[in-house]
Amino acid sequence: MTAIQRVKIRDVVVDRLKKYITAGCLKPGDRLPNETELAEQFGVSRLSLREATKALELFGIVESKTGVGLTVGTVCLERVTEHLGFHPALQNGSQQQLLDTRVVIEIGALPYTAKRMADDPKVYESLCKRVDEFRQTRDLQKWIELDIAFHRDLLHASGLAPLVAFNDLLQIFFQRFRDSLKKADWMPGIEAHQRIIDALHNQDVALATNELRQHIEYHKERMGAPE
Amino acid sequence: MTAIQRVKIRDVVVDRLKKYITAGCLKPGDRLPNETELAEQFGVSRLSLREATKALELFGIVESKTGVGLTVGTVCLERVTEHLGFHPALQNGSQQQLLDTRVVIEIGALPYTAKRMADDPKVYESLCKRVDEFRQTRDLQKWIELDIAFHRDLLHASGLAPLVAFNDLLQIFFQRFRDSLKKADWMPGIEAHQRIIDALHNQDVALATNELRQHIEYHKERMGAPE
DNA sequence: ACGGTATAAATTATCAGACAATCGCACTGA
DNA sequence: TCAGTGCGATTGTCTGATAATTTATACCGT
Structure with missing residues (x-):
């Protein structure tokens, strides 16, 4: 049968x-x-x-x-987001997998980002500017957008366009429980962002990897196994 | 107006x-x-x-x-990914970028695969079976299919479904290059596959990473910058 | 009375044909 | 030369009908 x-x-x-x-x-x-x-x-x-x-x-x-x-x-992923963003029924069974996937992609991109940073000083500068924007913002919704934008820029700096597209797609599925987070949860993220790009700036990929992993794992604790 | x-x-x-x-x-x-x-x-x-x-x-x-x-x-993510082949990042991305993306994804998955291997002996066995199939095949077309299947299984063994979906997407763009390869080019790949899963079986992620990187880079030389 | 089967109803899947709305372009007239 | 007009091509939308499929029901044999 x-x-x-x-x-x-x-x-x-x-x-x-x-x-x-x-x-x-x-x-x-x-x-x-x-x-x-x-x-x-x-x-x-x-x-x-x-x-x-x-x-x-x-x-x-x-x-x-x-x-x-x-x-x-x-x-056009924006369009896809528009249709999926109203999240009637996004599959949330594997938040763990989604987060792990993010870790793989973002950490895997770091060596390439470091290489591009060494070649072009503007990469570091523009990322720093993002972090500064972050510091000046108090609105929670704005913070969320900036966080997404930062991680996107970080990936974009690697020069691997496909990874950016994959990340955008993953973000769609993260959107929901982002909204459930409290403002305090985001505070430590700002300096983490700074430490990540500084480590990359110093060509210390290993350190950047550790920082980024901790940064994402931090969110994992807040999201994982809600019920 | x-x-x-x-x-x-x-x-x-x-x-x-x-x-x-x-x-x-x-x-x-x-x-x-x-x-x-x-x-x-x-x-x-x-x-x-x-x-x-x-x-x-x-x-x-x-x-x-x-x-x-x-x-x-x-x-579900997989369904959306399936139709992502027309994204500009993949359409316009250079072969170099696509290959680097593959490296990031496949290598990033290795630690997770190793962990799952430690828990479940069947993972290693099924992968070994794939390599054996490889050895018994002489047909070039069949080899190509088996190679794709092996890398797919290797990713699948990590338990990160999104990565499998992303990889499937990337494979579409590699299809054309594969056909231009000669049979001799594929010979060394078989034992490389074996070495990769053996290293994982011994929980030696670093070694597996090196093997896999060399394995993919090997293809990079044959595909890169043809004209 | 009970279980299985055949039939009927509900619903989507697919098709055919027609007409309206819109756009591009050639043709015409001053 | 140039603006206006009309025609053809193409998609947008509708109506109606038939096939395929699943679910529920009624029927029949034991």
Whole structure:
């Protein structure tokens, strides 16, 4: 007794559309065939094709304009956040995994960040500016935004763009219990941020790693196993 | 002259659906009214409502089953990651960046894998089985598949599901380079795989890290800067 | 009376065809 | 030359119908 799930046409069409784009090396802005033609090519009705394109449009992968046609787009994580941010049902079963994943990504990026810091002094300066912003803020909501921005910048400084994207995605799933934290919980984070970038500035990756790990583990205690 | 954008019905429906869910405090698994009823309630045709629900279904926000109806779904990271292949960071990222990202992820997972190996002997055994499969294969295409599978299993053994999803995403972009490799290039990889899991088996994370780094860097030389 | 099976109802999945709205562009007229 | 107009192409939306699937119910045999 195999639990077979009926394969829905639009899921197939979604895959085929994505393959069509990648196989043709199409870039954002490139035109796609019109709906009728694509439907014929895939051997489905226009409606089924539409359901697929409309779904992909929510991600931003394709765009459609009346009177113009379909064009290739790019995933815009802000848009994804917008749709997911209202968190009806984010899977929270593995907060531990999410945090560990963050640790892996952020710590793994540190050596690359240190290398870039050695080459470009502006990297350190801009990060310092972020921390200063932090010190001047009293509003909790603003702090949260700045914290996300700091960790994002820290990753961005590594020069590894994919890691930034992955981190953005993870942040979506963290958003919820961020709100449940108290102001006092965030206090120690400021100086931790400073110590991390200072260690990197001194090319002491090991120290930065320790600081960052402690910094994230600190949050782990506050979030883990609530009930 | 404001750039007015025609408000598309399905976008409105998407918003109203999300509000419907949040306003009712609906949880994953909760039933939604059927399509006809919802369409009537929103004052749109059933088709427009469908386009909205199908789009949300790609996110996992709602689920629909034939003969059952609409239910609130759970959004999981893996599902979103699956469609992230069109993110600019991955589209425009250089091979170098993608490889470095792989290094960060795979090496970062090793400590977790070692820990799980210590707890469960089956982890090591199943990985060994993979390597054995490798030795018995002569077909190049099969080797490529097995290599991907091995690295996937290695990550999976860490217990960090998000990393597996990220890795799957990265593999899409490596696919093209793999095909250009020669059979001889893959030979040393087999024993490297064995050494990695043996080191982990002995709880020697540092050694495993070195082996894995060399293993991936080895490929870097063959792929890097072709033109 | 009970268990299993066949039928019916409810619901989504998919399709076909039509018309409206919108955009781009060529064509025309001054 | 240039502004205006109309036409074709394309997506947006609707109506209606049929197929596929699951759940619940009624029926039948023992």
